[in-house]
Amino acid sequence: MSMTFEHTTLGQRVLFGTGQAAEHLTAELDRLGATRPMVIAGERVQAEAWSATAGITAALWWDEVVMHVPVEVAEKARTAATEASVDVVVSIGGGSTTGLAKAIALTTGIPVVAVPTTYAGSEATNVWGLTEDRTKTTGVDDKVLPVTVVYDAELSKTLPLGMSVTSGLNGMAHCVDSLWAPRTDPINQALALEGARALALSLRGIVADPDDMDAREQALYGCYLAAVSFAGAGSGLHHKICHVLGGTFDLPHAQTHATVLPYVLEFNAPAVPELAGRLATALGGETSAGDPAGAAVTALRELYTAVQAPCRLADYGFTADGIPEAVERIVAAAPASHPVPVTEQNITDLLTAALTGDRATVAA
Structure with a gap:
């Protein structure tokens, strides 16, 4: 049977290694020439975030992460990123954290480096989602695809x-x-x-x-x-x-x-x-x-x-x-x-x- 289809492979770098998050994240920011990272990490993963960012200095640390990414939270984070002259967003956490980073990238074009601590998978897609007036809207835009994903199984150990x-x-x-x-x-x-x-x-x-x-x-x-x-x-x-x-x-x-x-x-x-x-x-x-x-x-x-x-x-x-x-x-x-x-x-x-x-x- 013949096959006819069109397939697009998204361009993304993946760094995979248990216990190597800090090393990989430092090297990746150096590769990108980024010197003013915004680190997004919710309260539950603060310890993991400090471990993963041991080799970098954050220009801005953001811990307000809300499920389903309400528009008002996204706007606050976007404004903060712009005011701090951020040149890369580092998201450390699950899908809500990655989603907020994507919301920032969607309007600012600032690249995202994702460090997942769950199995949500948002880090590998160019799909964004925002919620307003009890309606979740999603869209597709290559600007929101994280340029790099840093996977480290150590960071998932505290996930209940x-x-x-x-x-x-x-x-x-x-x-x-x-x-x-x-x-x-x-x-x-x-x-x-x-x-x-x-x-x-x-x-x-x-x-x-x-x-x-x-x-x-x-x-x-x-x-x-x-x-x-x-x-x-x-x-x-x-x-x-x-x-x-x-x-x-x-x-x-x-x-x-x-x-x-x-x-x-x-x-x-x-x-x-x-x-x-x-x-x-x-x-x-x-x-x-x-x-x-x-x-x-x-x-x-x-x-x-x-x-x-x-x-x-x-x-x-x-x-x-x-x-x-x-x-x-x-x-x-x-x-x-x-x-x-x-x-x-x-x-x-x-x-x-x-x-x-x-x-x-x-x-x-």
Whole structure:
């Protein structure tokens, strides 16, 4: 069968090494000729930030990091960066931290060097997101793609175990969504499937032994592949759902992605059996010639059981009262190329299932 597609590979430098964050960050700022870095690090990762920046002197240290990047926070940070004559932004933390750095880059053009401490993957995409008036808006702009990513598994050691799981499953959602997102192609799918394999193994390893540095390295490797595939494939239904739940209802980012993922997979998988079968294999499940969709869903559910992943949006404050507004917003944002036609009824069913943890209500 012939293949016809267009694929763009984003230009980015990756420096990977456990215990080498400070060394790599110092060398990278020297390479860039940057002398006035703005360091963004939230309160939870101050110790990691001081360790990673041991070889540099910050012109500005910023610790106001807010989930979903409210516009007003972005504006404050942009103004501060300009007033301090910053020539590079160093983000140390998870997706919210990277998102704020991207918001600064979007309007100022200041380059970003990302030092992730979670498995969010935002550091490897040219996608930005800002929230205003209960609406999260995303866009694509190469200015926001970090010029360099510094990965150091040591920096993830203080991430609480539950957050390690939900953050890793957020990365898994990038993989699964990339299999059928609007711009997907065979390269994105290959990256996504390898990312899913690495994340499935690494999350089991981290839960079994939080000090397993090999597993933590594999998790960073997997989340990077997940994000690269997502950057190429674009945002599918899963991400549209989670952007609404996060931006409009202020649900926590990683936990929401982790909770919603199995329901979206169960919704989509029957329409893409070949991809579902490959995903089942990547997740370590038993493939089934007769029911590849079921095999993929079962493999993901088995992973969720093994790592004690969340399964109910109700646990994060979402209620049935919010479903009608969420459905309206999701249906309006859903990609036209989605494998299963999106309707108010099937999205209502999906959200109801995700709210209560009841798989029986999911039906395309």
